[in-house]
Amino acid sequence: MLGSTIPAASKRVAFRAGLASGRLLRMPGAFSPLVARIVAETGFDGVYISGAALSADLALPDIGLTTLTEVAARGGAIAQATDLPSLIDADTGFGEPLNAARTTRVLEQAGLAGLHLEDQVNPKRCGHLDNKAVVSVAEMLGRIRAAVGARTDPNFVVCARTDARAVEGLPAAIDRAKAYADAGADLIFAEALADESEFEAFRAGVDIPLLANMTEFGKSALLDAATLERLGFNVVIYPVTTLRIAMGAVEAGLRTIAADGTQAALVPAMQTRARLYELVDYADYNQFDSSVYNFTLGGADQ
Structure with missing residues (x-):
């Protein structure tokens, strides 16, 4: 009754333990608290809160139109619905590094277990569309360091997403991921990798936990959980799947x-x-x- 009885700090500890466990954490997207309740009841490891799904639920395209207030309110409600840890899409941090710092603090206080920030220019585009643009490595490092420095709970996970594969190529995306890890990112989200060989190359090149995005109708092959676990990935998200099923x-x-x-x-x-x-x-x-x-x-x- 009244949602989760587990403190947010304990959910973050569980998320950290899961990332270190060597097994694949499966985190379906939930566009509402009720969907998150079903995610928990069906035996998944966590809840993912997609910016694309949140935008679509507001009848908006995923081009950076949502605000921190909207994202925090919906994300907090979803996180409170279950005892599972929730990872939320924070786009580019809603502005400059100082905005990324405030975004981190607000989402931490809302009860999330972690967030991810991406290296696209602001305003961003859906990660599986063409004509994306990425900021410089130095600018993204500023976002990451601001987020890491702003959290008050060291177990709050800061995930860095790179969209560079489609813009600069796979080797450049791997180099970016290494730099993001050095800047303090706890988890790397490699967006729009094409096939199993690219996922394998990313795992070989980066030595911190990795997240795979298995979204439908995108640029990535839909690899099953057993394959992703064999490749050494730590998290898989299905960001818009439940919304697409429902709609x-x-x-x-x-x-x-x-x-x-x-x-x-x-x-x-x-x-x-x-x-x-x-x-x-x-x-x-x-x-x-x-x-x-x-x-x-x-x-x-x-």
């Missing part, structure tokens, strides 16, 4: 209602009222109400 079902369902004049054919595929109540702990809230309002009204003279 596909919503669109198909609404077209059915528009054509048939009723939702009757859709009912067997719907989440039931009982299942929804189970996910939101309805019975526990009802029991709480009963335990508080357990009196009866007396007569008029009392």
